Amino acid sequence: MNQPLQRSVGGEPVCSQGLRPLCSAERETLGVRECTCISDESDGLLEFCDVPLKEKKLLEVKLGELPSWILMRDFTPSGIAGAFQRGYYRYYNKYVNVKKGSIAGLSMVLAAYVFLNYCRSYKELKHERLRKYH
Amino acid sequence: MNENLFTSFITPVILGLPLVTLIVLFPSLLFPTSNRLVSNRFVTLQQWMLQLVSKQMMSIHNSKGQTWALMLMSLILFIGSTNLLGLLPHSFTPTTQLSMNLGMAIPLWAGAVITGFRNKTKASLAHFLPQGTPTPLIPMLVIIETISLFIQPMALAVRLTANITAGHLLIHLIGGATLALMSISTTTALITFTILILLTILEFAVAMIQAYVFTLLVSLYLHDNT
Numbered sequence: 001m002n003q004p005l006q007r008s009v010g011g012e013p014v015c016s017q018g019l020r021p022l023c024s025a026e027r028e029t030l031g032v033r034e035c036t037c038i039s040d041e042s043d044g045l046l047e048f049c050d051v052p053l054k055e056k057k058l059l060e061v062k063l064g065e066l067p068s069w070i071l072m073r074d075f076t077p078s079g080i081a082g083a084f085q086r087g088y089y090r091y092y093n094k095y096v097n098v099k100k101g102s103i104a105g106l107s108m109v110l111a112a113y114v115f116l117n118y119c120r121s122y123k124e125l126k127h128e129r130l131r132k133y134h
Numbered sequence: 135m136n137e138n139l140f141t142s143f144i145t146p147v148i149l150g151l152p153l154v155t156l157i158v159l160f161p162s163l164l165f166p167t168s169n170r171l172v173s174n175r176f177v178t179l180q181q182w183m184l185q186l187v188s189k190q191m192m193s194i195h196n197s198k199g200q201t202w203a204l205m206l207m208s209l210i211l212f213i214g215s216t217n218l219l220g221l222l223p224h225s226f227t228p229t230t231q232l233s234m235n236l237g238m239a240i241p242l243w244a245g246a247v248i249t250g251f252r253n254k255t256k257a258s259l260a261h262f263l264p265q266g267t268p269t270p271l272i273p274m275l276v277i278i279e280t281i282s283l284f285i286q287p288m289a290l291a292v293r294l295t296a297n298i299t300a301g302h303l304l305i306h307l308i309g310g311a312t313l314a315l316m317s318i319s320t321t322t323a324l325i326t327f328t329i330l331i332l333l334t335i336l337e338f339a340v341a342m343i344q345a346y347v348f349t350l351l352v353s354l355y356l357h358d359n360t
Contacts, residue, residue, distance in 0.1 A: 092166065101175045106164070110222060113160065117224040120148065124141045125224075 013037075139306055143299065146226050158228050161215035184211070191353055198253075199360040202353070209238070210349040217298055217341030221334070230299045232291060239290035242352045247283070250359025258359060290351060297344050301337045308333060 013021035015037035023035040061069045073079070095105035118125070146153040168177040184207060191210075192203045213229060220227025228234050250258040262279040263272065308330045315323040 088163075096166065096176050097174045099174070105176065109164070110219075113219070114222050114224060117222075117226065120146055120153065121142070121224055124138070128138065 139303065142224075142226065142302065142306070143230055145231065154226070154228065157226050158216075158234075161212060161219060164215060165211065191349065195353070195357055196360060199353075199356050202356055205242075206349050206353055209242070209352065210345050213238075213294070213348055214342055214345035217345060218338070220298065220302065221337055221341060227298060227302065229294055230302065232295045235291035235294045236287070239287040239294075239348075239352075243287040243290065243355055246352065246355040246359045249356075254359070261358065286351075286355065290348060294344050294348055297340055301333075301340055304333055305330070305337065 013023065013035040015021050019037040021035045022038050056069070058069075074082070095101065095108065146157065165180060166177055168174070172178075173181070187210060188203060188207050191206060192200050195202070216227060216229050219225055220229070247258070262276050262283075264275070264279070267275050308326060312323050312326040312330055315326055
């Protein structure tokens, strides 16, 4: 029972009376959230009471669970590559792949590049400070 | 001061791992691909620029030479973007390393020359003797033309290296001079700063021009040989 979705001014999905939006997790669909309207009555069937630790996002993990959450992450090469790919598409779809992209999308990348190069060459640069004793 | 001047040209290595690989691969992040007819502004701008450059550069070639279009366009994009990224503060420019430029120049030149020798042997050999030379001069001229042929890849590589390295060095020196003069005489420091601004504008132009020249010369060698 999927109805067409309307978006409010703020970009949040709204549905007509008796329906609620259900959106995919941003991480699985590579930065784009796909939403549909489903019937309100199917509330109880779709919500888990307890989301398993593995699928929680970082901000939902409690502090005590943090070490076990980190250890459960996928550290295989394909997992790491997947993480980089998700991160890239998240940034790309938010700042570059939009209707009216601005220079900010590119400038943030270049600023991060400058910062990383500064960190890399800090060891040589710290000798150039204006100090009496280096 | 002497050691500081050249530390920015040392190949970056972190904990023994070559960081330079990541730096060389970084410009590819700045050229996203899009399958759509109407893409975002960033991709549209790049596609427009690429179309302009490819039309201008590949129009002189015949159909055999135009098979090199992808190679030449990636070459100019790579060298242009690498040179421009090197103008950011603290960054490392791979094209300042002679090894890298030789690695680009020699295979491309050799490919063009060998294509010429395989497909149009007589015409390629005829390049060694310009038309209308007096007979006594022929042996010397063949030697000179051979030397000039073999110097082409060296010149390509050294031209790019020297231009970019010299530009970076000048920026370092004049920037350092401005800082040192600030406490001594502000007027001279302001003049030096103006020179620095002009130099930076020049370096932006040089970055793009060198990419263009490199690719143009390779395309010229190709044109001679197809």
